[in-house]
Amino acid sequence: MSQETDAVHAGYRPSGDFRPMLPPLHNSAAYQFASHAEAVEKFALRQAGFTYSRTGNPTVSILEQRVAALEGGAHAVATATGQAAVALSLLALTQGPKHIVASSSLYGGTVDLFTDTFADFGIRISFVDQADPSAWAAAIESDTRAFFLESVSNPLCTVADLPAWAAAIESDTRAFFLESVSNPLCTVADLPAIAAIAHEHNIPVVVDNTLATPLNIRPLELGADIVVHSATKGLAGHGSVLGGIVVDSGKFDFSDAARWPQIAAPRVRLNNTSLLERHGPAAYAMLVRSKFLHDLGPTLAPASAQGILAGIETLPVRAAHVQRSVTRLIDALAEYPGIAAIHHPALPEHPSHELARALAPKGTGCVLAIELAHPALVSPVIDGLKLISLAANVGDTRTMVSHPATMTHCRLSAQQLADAGLNTSTLRLSVGLEDPADLLADLTQALDLALDQALAPQTQGA
Numbered sequence: 001m002s003q004e005t006d007a008v009h010a011g012y013r014p015s016g017d018f019r020p021m022l023p024p025l026h027n028s029a030a031y032q033f034a035s036h037a038e039a040v041e042k043f044a045l046r047q048a049g050f051t052y053s054r055t056g057n058p059t060v061s062i063l064e065q066r067v068a069a070l071e072g073g074a075h076a077v078a079t080a081t082g083q084a085a086v087a088l089s090l091l092a093l094t095q096g097p098k099h100i101v102a103s104s105s106l107y108g109g110t111v112d113l114f115t116d117t118f119a120d121f122g123i124r125i126s127f128v129d130q131a132d133p134s135a136w137a138a139a140i141e142s143d144t145r146a147f148f149l150e151s152v153s154n155p156l157c158t159v160a161d162l163p164a165w166a167a168a169i170e171s172d173t174r175a176f177f178l179e180s181v182s183n184p185l186c187t188v189a190d191l192p193a194i195a196a197i198a199h200e201h202n203i204p205v206v207v208d209n210t211l212a213t214p215l216n217i218r219p220l221e222l223g224a225d226i227v228v229h230s231a232t233k234g235l236a237g238h239g240s241v242l243g244g245i246v247v248d249s250g251k252f253d254f255s256d257a258a259r260w261p262q263i264a265a266p267r268v269r270l271n272n273t274s275l276l277e278r279h280g281p282a283a284y285a286m287l288v289r290s291k292f293l294h295d296l297g298p299t300l301a302p303a304s305a306q307g308i309l310a311g312i313e314t315l316p317v318r319a320a321h322v323q324r325s326v327t328r329l330i331d332a333l334a335e336y337p338g339i340a341a342i343h344h345p346a347l348p349e350h351p352s353h354e355l356a357r358a359l360a361p362k363g364t365g366c367v368l369a370i371e372l373a374h375p376a377l378v379s380p381v382i383d384g385l386k387l388i389s390l391a392a393n394v395g396d397t398r399t400m401v402s403h404p405a406t407m408t409h410c411r412l413s414a415q416q417l418a419d420a421g422l423n424t425s426t427l428r429l430s431v432g433l434e435d436p437a438d439l440l441a442d443l444t445q446a447l448d449l450a451l452d453q454a455l456a457p458q459t460q461g462a
Helices: 003-009 036-043 058-071 082-094 108-120 133-139 162-167 191-200 275-296 302-313 315-333 353-359 375-384 414-419 436-461
Strands: 075-079 099-103 124-128 173-179 205-208 226-230 244-248 339-343 367-372 400-402 426-430
Touching: 003 058, 003 302, 003 315, 058 075, 058 244, 058 302, 075 082, 075 275, 082 099, 082 108, 082 173, 082 205, 082 226, 082 244, 082 275, 099 108, 108 124, 124 133, 133 191, 173 191, 191 205, 244 275, 302 315, 315 339, 315 367, 315 436, 367 375, 375 426, 375 436
Parallel strands: 099 124, 099 173, 173 205, 205 226
Antiparallel strands: 075 244, 226 244, 339 367, 367 426, 400 426
C-alpha cells in the first residue's frame, strides 16, 4: 500500500458486531483470560496477547502497526513521550555502562538525557560532527584496550596474523544515534554512509525521524536499524497529545550472545531461554516492551494513541501543505532586512542541499531556522509577532517560534551550542497550516518593528 493509504488504514480493519470505522478506544487496564492456562502462557511471553495495559493495549497496538507500516519497519513499541522512546530504544542496546556515538546536532532534551541521566548510569556518549563520516568511525570505542605481540616471534620466527588480531577487536560502542533532519538547523544526515561504518563494527543505527516524518524520509530504507519518533509532533499534528514510538527493522543481527546478552543469551527472567530464541526478528522490540516498558512504565495512554491515529490520517495532506509554505517563506525571507541567514536545505548554500535532494526529495518537514542579524533583535521580533505563537513544540497545525539558546537547548554549554551550529541569534520556526501569506505578513511586520526599535536610539542621538 502507499503511505497515503497506510496513514488511514494500516493496523485496523472494522470488525465485531458494530464494525466502527474509527479505531475504537479500549480504555481498560486489564484483560480477562479464558482460562488459567491462557494466562500462564501470555504472562510467560509464550503466547501473544494483552495482559495488562502497561505493556500493551489494542488501541495502542493499532498505532504501533500503523507507524511501523509508514516507516517500513517490522515491529514497533509505543511510549508515553518521544523522550521515553529515545531512552528505551538505547537502554535496550547499551546493556550496562557502554558507549554511544551521537551527533552533536540534537534536540536539547536529548542532550540532557545523554549528558546527565545516561551519565548517571555510566553510559558514555561521544558527540561527533554529523556531516563527517570519519568522525563517527574514529569515535568507536573498543572493548580491547591493548594487544601485545611480536611481528616475528622469538625464537620460532612465526609471523603474526595481524588482520586476524584486528578482526578480533570487538567494539564497546553499542549504538550510533542521530536525527535524520537535525533540530533546528535542518541538516540532513548521510544515513547510508554512517550506517555502512556502523555495520562494519556490528553497531546498530538509531535515528530520530521526528522532524522529517516517514512521509519525507524513511531511515530504515537508507541503512538505519531502529527509528524513534516524538509522535507528539508531526505524527499527531495537532499539539493535543504526548506520545513516542520505537520502530525496529527486524533485520539487525543480535545473535552474538556475548555482545547482546539481554537478547541472545538465556535469561533467568525467561526461564533460561533467550528473547532471540523465543521471538526471532522481534526480539529487540520484545526487549523494549517486556523489560524496559514493563519495568520503567512510560506507557502510552489509549486515548493518546487514538488521538495520534487521528492525526496520522491527515499527515500526507499536512506534510504537503507545510512544505509549500516553508518554501514560500524561505523564498520571501532569504534576503529580508534583519535576517543574517536562513538555515534550510532548500537553499543552495545550505551544507545539506545536495544530500536533501537525494535523500529527502519531498522536503524535510515543518522546521526552518532564522538567524537574526543581532541577538538584540530576538526579543523584539518574538514579542512583536501577533499570529505566530511563542511555544516549545513543532509539527502543530499552528505556527510557532522558539529561541533554542534560551528554551529547548538552554542547558547546553557554549561549546555544545557552537558544536551544534547554534548561536543566540537563532530562532526556530515550526510552520503550521495557516495561509503562508498571513505568516509572512506577521514575520515581516515583527522584523520591521524590531529594526525600527533598534534604530530608534541612534536616530534620537543624531
